[in-house]
Amino acid sequence: MTQEITRAxxxxxxxxxxxxxxADPTGTWRAEQDAILNDRAFxxxxxxxxxxxxxxxxxLVSLPALAESLGIxxxxxxxxxxxxxxxxxxxxxxxYAVARLxxxxxxxxxxxxxxxxxxxxxxxxxxxxxxTVCCATDGNHGRSVAWGAQTxxxxxVIFIHATVSEGRKQAIEAYDAEVRRCPGNYDDSVRTADExxxxxxxxxxxxxxxxxxxxxxxDVMQGYELMAAExxxxxxxxxxxxxxxxGVGGMAAAVAAQAVRRWGAQRPRIILCDPDQSVCxxxxxxxxxxxxxxxxxxxxxxxxxxxxxxxxxxxxxRDHADxxxxxxxxxxxxxxxxxxxxxxxxxxxxxxxxAVAGLAALTLISADEEARDMLALEPSSIVxxxxxxxxxxxxxxxxxxxxxxxxLRSP
Numbered sequence: 001m002t003q004e005i006t007r008a009x010x011x012x013x014x015x016x017x018x019x020x021x022x023a024d025p026t027g028t029w030r031a032e033q034d035a036i037l038n039d040r041a042f043x044x045x046x047x048x049x050x051x052x053x054x055x056x057x058x059x060l061v062s063l064p065a066l067a068e069s070l071g072i073x074x075x076x077x078x079x080x081x082x083x084x085x086x087x088x089x090x091x092x093x094x095x096y097a098v099a100r101l102x103x104x105x106x107x108x109x110x111x112x113x114x115x116x117x118x119x120x121x122x123x124x125x126x127x128x129x130x131x132t133v134c135c136a137t138d139g140n141h142g143r144s145v146a147w148g149a150q151t152x153x154x155x156x157v158i159f160i161h162a163t164v165s166e167g168r169k170q171a172i173e174a175y176d177a178e179v180r181r182c183p184g185n186y187d188d189s190v191r192t193a194d195e196x197x198x199x200x201x202x203x204x205x206x207x208x209x210x211x212x213x214x215x216x217x218x219d220v221m222q223g224y225e226l227m228a229a230e231x232x233x234x235x236x237x238x239x240x241x242x243x244x245x246x247g248v249g250g251m252a253a254a255v256a257a258q259a260v261r262r263w264g265a266q267r268p269r270i271i272l273c274d275p276d277q278s279v280c281x282x283x284x285x286x287x288x289x290x291x292x293x294x295x296x297x298x299x300x301x302x303x304x305x306x307x308x309x310x311x312x313x314x315x316x317x318r319d320h321a322d323x324x325x326x327x328x329x330x331x332x333x334x335x336x337x338x339x340x341x342x343x344x345x346x347x348x349x350x351x352x353x354x355a356v357a358g359l360a361a362l363t364l365i366s367a368d369e370e371a372r373d374m375l376a377l378e379p380s381s382i383v384x385x386x387x388x389x390x391x392x393x394x395x396x397x398x399x400x401x402x403x404x405x406x407x408l409r410s411p
Contacts, residue, residue: 004286005370012330014276015364017323017371020285024319027264029257033319036218036312037225037257045222046229048116049096052151054084058227060234065343070366072381076239077339077359078231081350081390086147088352088389089227089251090140090207095148096223097205097216098133102152105131105203119152128153132202135159136189138247138302139168140354140389145205146177157202161189163298163305167393185297187307208248209312217250217312224254231384238263239384241377243271243358246281246324247304249313251388256320268384269375271365272317272324273357275299275332280309281317285324290314300329303354303389323375329353331360333400338363339387340401340408350405351387352397358385 004018049055059079067075080089099119106114106124114124122128132155135145142158149156156177160169161184172179182192190208197204209217232238242259244252252272259267272281277299283291290309297305335356339349351359362383365371372378391397391405398404 005374007364007368012328012334013364014328015331015361016276016282016326017365017374018282018285018325019323019374020321022288022318023322025265027260027267027320029260029264030319033257033316036315037221037254039261041222042225042229042258045096046226048099049092049223049226052084052120056082057230058083060231061347061349063342063346065346066338067383069343070362071379072366072377072383073379074382075385076231076235076383077349077385077387078227079349079387080227080355081387084147086140086143087392088140088143089224089386090144091147092226093207093220093223093250094135094141094144094205095151097219098145098148098154099152100219101133101203101205101216102128102131102154122153125153129155131155132157132200133205134193134197134202135205136161136186136193137172138164138186138305138354139171140303140392141207142172142177143175143392146172146175149177150175157196159189159193159196161186163296164302165393165396167395171392185295185307186305207250208306208308208310211311214312217310221250221254221257221312224251225258227386228255228258231386232258232262235384237382238266239268240381241269241271241375241383243273243361243383243385245273245301245304245354245357245388246306248306248308248310249281249317250310251386252321253310253313253316255386257316260320267320269322270320271361271375272321273361274324274326275301275304275357276326276328278305278307279326280307281324282326284309284314285321301332301354301357304357325361325365327357327360327364331364332356335360335363337401340403348408349387350390350397350408352389352392353400355387355389
């Protein structure tokens with residue numbers, strides 16, 4: 001079978017699809033993977049997050065008309081635009097990791113066990129206020145960390161890189177965080193956050209992992225698993241395919257982990273979706289090991305503009321991602337507009353630039369016979385996507401779509 005195909009280079013419809021030669025179709029969940037994400041830790045995360053004020057399960061939306069047009073049986077989209085009022089799934093990860101960090105650090109400083117209920121109730125406000133959490137972000141993760149810090153009483157500093165929009169900066173500042181803009185791309189801002197935290201005695205709450213920094217990103221990913229579990233519980237039958245936008249890979253690995261532990265060898269085919277300007281997963285899957293990409297990583301899909309894969313995510317997706325596709329910003333805009341202007345009978349969905357790589361990829365694959373064959377995409381296929389953010393930059397959303405998100409949400 002062909003391992004890789006490239007179509008229409010230099011055009012808005014361009015894509016590269018690469019199969020993962022390391023993928024394990026048996027769905028074996030290795031001990032090394034269980035040490036990262038497991039049912040026991042997921043139960044703790046689920047019990048914690050569902051007990052937070054404002055928790056509500058986000059909807060799983062069916063789009064039958066779009067499914068028919070794509071030549072598949074069913075298309076389901078998990079809509080994260082309402083999650084905790086933050087507009088993205090990131091609320092599940094960053095804020096949960098902040099709570100876990102505070103629980104551990106308060107217990108150490110007070111010399112006594114501090115419960116998660118104590119953290120949620122802000123039982124030790126003076127001590128919590130002495131703790132500073134920080135991270136680098138393209139927008140949504142920083143908003144989640146800032147919200148978690150505000151909710152649980154810690155101080156917060158967020159680092160953003162040169163191309164993060166002013167709207168996203170202001171959205172983070174709305175949660176009482178100090179925001180510092182630094183030169184370079186996302187990976188440069190990660191290094192700046194790490195260096196500053198080490199110098200100041202702060203705590204980094206990052207969604208990417210690397211040697212020597214694993215515990216906090218593991219908590220972030222464990223929080224993300226709740227999104228997958230909600231979606232899987234709402235499905236009448238397992239999907240045949242899941243397409244997942246990448247970034248550093250934490251979200252994709254969390255969804256894959258929940259799928260493999262739940263369904264084993266019957267797990268769906270899992271396809272990763274990279275912006276073509278930041279193809280760290282395509283490069284890594286091609287190489288068979290983590291491979292960094294450099295440059296400005298300037299993609300409209302700002303939340304996915306990452307040049308290095310997360311070490312923890314690689315440990316999972318190396319085995320349980322079946323393929324990776326790279327696609328253009330233009331295809332993402334087309335997918336946003338497709339959801340905002342649905343076919344008759346389908347509801348409109350507000351999905352931001354970093355939420356639609358899965359639908360963009362599905363649209364491209366569906367129109368290409370060889371790509372369909374490579375991924376066994378058939379008329380009987382049931383596809384699950386995750387729309388991971390709404391209009392987290394409302395001005396940009398309206399510019400791209402030609403109407404506001406509020407107008408789409410109006411009855």
